[in-house]
Amino acid sequence: MMNKIQAKELYEKMFANYPDVLTVEDATKLLGFKSQTAVIRRVHQHRIRCLKVGRSFMIPKEYLIDYLLDD
Template sequence: MFRQYPDVIDVHTLQKMLGISRHHAYRLITSGRIKGRKVGKSYKIPKVYVIDFLLQNDEADTLAQKGNS
């Protein structure tokens, strides 16, 4: 899953992976639903946490349904 992406991503890449807005991406990170760490002025997110979010979260189901409509 997501083999074309590096092991550690930024917010912009998270947006592309999930098809979400910048605002939504930051909400997911700051709320802790997707784990990330602020390094300098930007967030770094291990790809494994994005996959974990997709596999275990009801919100991910909602995102997938929006993408299919």
């Protein structure tokens, strides 16, 4: 069984080719969701932390990894 530190290191390696800050579209692809609505819903539920830039949500890769580790 993998502990949280090992899981975090694995995710960091898996997501190494992605930018440090993701759009909702990028996060949707990375998480394997079918629609961006699923990511936006989790943002509004405060399950995925984000930065709001104008009217857009930007999700640091680190926040997405935190979501995966907590879920």
